[in-house]
Amino acid sequence: MGDHQPVTDWTTDFDPTDDVWAADPYPIWEELRESCPIAHTDRYGGAWLPTRFDDVAAISYDTERFTSRNVIMSEFRPPVQFAPEGIAPPITSDPPYHQDARRMLLPIFSPQAINRLEPATRAYCEELVDAVRGHDVVDAAEQYAQHIPVRVIAEMLGLPESDADIFRGFVNHVIEGVALPLEQRAEGMVELFQYLLAHIEDHVANPRDDLITFLLESELHGEKLEPFDVARTIALLLIAGIDTTWSAIGAALWHLAGTPADRERLVAEPQLLPTAMEELLRAYAPVTMARLVKEDMEWNGCPMKVNDWVLLPFPSANRDPDAFDRPDDVIIDRQVNRHATFGLGIHRCLGSHLARMELRVALEVWLEAFPTFDLADPAAVRWSAGQVRGPRTLPIRVIDRRHTS
Amino acid sequence: MKVRVDRDCCEGHGRCYAIAPALFEPDEIGESREIGDGAVPSDQENRARLAVANCPEQAITIEES
Numbered sequence A: 001m002g003d004h005q006p007v008t009d010w011t012t013d014f015d016p017t018d019d020v021w022a023a024d025p026y027p028i029w030e031e032l033r034e035s036c037p038i039a040h041t042d043r044y045g046g047a048w049l050p051t052r053f054d055d056v057a058a059i060s061y062d063t064e065r066f067t068s069r070n071v072i073m074s075e076f077r078p079p080v081q082f083a084p085e086g087i088a089p090p091i092t093s094d095p096p097y098h099q100d101a102r103r104m105l106l107p108i109f110s111p112q113a114i115n116r117l118e119p120a121t122r123a124y125c126e127e128l129v130d131a132v133r134g135h136d137v138v139d140a141a142e143q144y145a146q147h148i149p150v151r152v153i154a155e156m157l158g159l160p161e162s163d164a165d166i167f168r169g170f171v172n173h174v175i176e177g178v179a180l181p182l183e184q185r186a187e188g189m190v191e192l193f194q195y196l197l198a199h200i201e202d203h204v205a206n207p208r209d210d211l212i213t214f215l216l217e218s219e220l221h222g223e224k225l226e227p228f229d230v231a232r233t234i235a236l237l238l239i240a241g242i243d244t245t246w247s248a249i250g251a252a253l254w255h256l257a258g259t260p261a262d263r264e265r266l267v268a269e270p271q272l273l274p275t276a277m278e279e280l281l282r283a284y285a286p287v288t289m290a291r292l293v294k295e296d297m298e299w300n301g302c303p304m305k306v307n308d309w310v311l312l313p314f315p316s317a318n319r320d321p322d323a324f325d326r327p328d329d330v331i332i333d334r335q336v337n338r339h340a341t342f343g344l345g346i347h348r349c350l351g352s353h354l355a356r357m358e359l360r361v362a363l364e365v366w367l368e369a370f371p372t373f374d375l376a377d378p379a380a381v382r383w384s385a386g387q388v389r390g391p392r393t394l395p396i397r398v399i400d401r402r403h404t405s
Numbered sequence B: 001m002k003v004r005v006d007r008d009c010c011e012g013h014g015r016c017y018a019i020a021p022a023l024f025e026p027d028e029i030g031e032s033r034e035i036g037d038g039a040v041p042s043d044q045e046n047r048a049r050l051a052v053a054n055c056p057e058q059a060i061t062i063e064e065s
């Protein structure tokens, strides 16, 4: 996307926004794991791409030599002064600050807290399915998957559901707009913060039972959070929670639409869903994170320079034959599955319990409503480019149980 | 057989208490601890091994007795 030159050599000039990577990055990573397990590019001011599980894990654990000051690779490197908090704690924070910022949010995202959101999530999914009943072809990315995380997070935060399009616009700007000029990226951020601060002020005046009020009443290091701190935490939750989950739901439906045997088995054995879901999360992990190198060093034979980017392609780690049996086969009853889809180490996805609940409920409701479906036009499926990968156009032909029985 | 969660390594992925809810439970921040003294009834041994094999942080150990 953007005005980037097409990539011709993946070992020396990779770019996650390239059309070839967006369409199907797996062959690229497979080739790199064998021939050049830590690739390099001069783009973005210099970046590295480790593709093996062990290297991705080692860098995730090494918070001494790699900083999270920014986790989305672009031309912008936040100044060192931003450490250890970073622009959006805790994802952009390093130890020891990270732990406290994360600890504050963990109880809201605990499995027990997330379970309470399940009935409302199921009701949303059923509403979405009802809205497309009777259609022969449904865009499962646009008309289904995309709406679920937005509605759930809006409800959790206490933002009007009717603003869903606004959040999605912001998120798209941050994640997919990495090639935009700096000023344009900054403008989008200012707009997001103005919008959030208006809602936060309203919560200061009228506290309610939602996450914005909870954050306004939270303390970090003995001090109440300022509205700006609350705004950046919310911005993070919107950015981290929407495209990611949308991608995971979409990729799972894409797989089932194209693999009748797996779809039929899940319809017949719904109790297999939790296991199958982990396999779909492994095989189509949506998220690649980034780190910055803290100081010049040699890492695994690579001359890394201060402020070089390092990508952490969890989806490639999940396809490493040294870590998984038959990594490219989707085995929906795979028993041993130590996948890294939600990251490894201290930044383990804070929303993983929420994401798993949304994915499970989204698939349960869809399979219940439409047990028979396939890809209406495989060539029309379009995947997002960049660090969060999932189907953005996904025409699925559905056979509605109610119309046939 | 006994299971033990290394609380320093556990990051709360929750794979263990999803796979073996009779052996592990989440605390209030989603990190895991073994239930009781971690003793594994014989009909849960397979689940204990699966929990070990699926913990992304390799935080669970089994003590065979």
Ligand code: HEM
Pocket: A060, A068, A071, A090, A091, A092, A102, A149, A153, A236, A237, A238, A240, A241, A242, A244, A245, A248, A285, A286, A287, A289, A290, A314, A341, A342, A343, A344, A346, A347, A348, A349, A350, A351, A352, A354, A355
């Ligand atoms: C399937 C969906 C999702 C995937 C694959 C995913 C993936 C990830 C990954 C790989 C990380 C690690 C970041 C790193 O190492 O730098 C992460 C962190 C994070 N995720 Fe998710 N995520 C998903 C959904 C969500 C949701 C629904 C939320 C919340 C609404 C969320 C909030 C966060 C936050 C706040 C962090 C930062 C945690 C920290 O730095 O301590 N994510 N996610």
Ligand code: SF4
Pocket: B005, B009, B010, B011, B012, B013, B014, B015, B016, B017, B030, B031, B032, B054, B055, B056, B057, B058, B059, B060
């Ligand atoms: S699977 Fe491992 S990291 Fe996750 S909660 Fe259990 S012990 Fe902790």
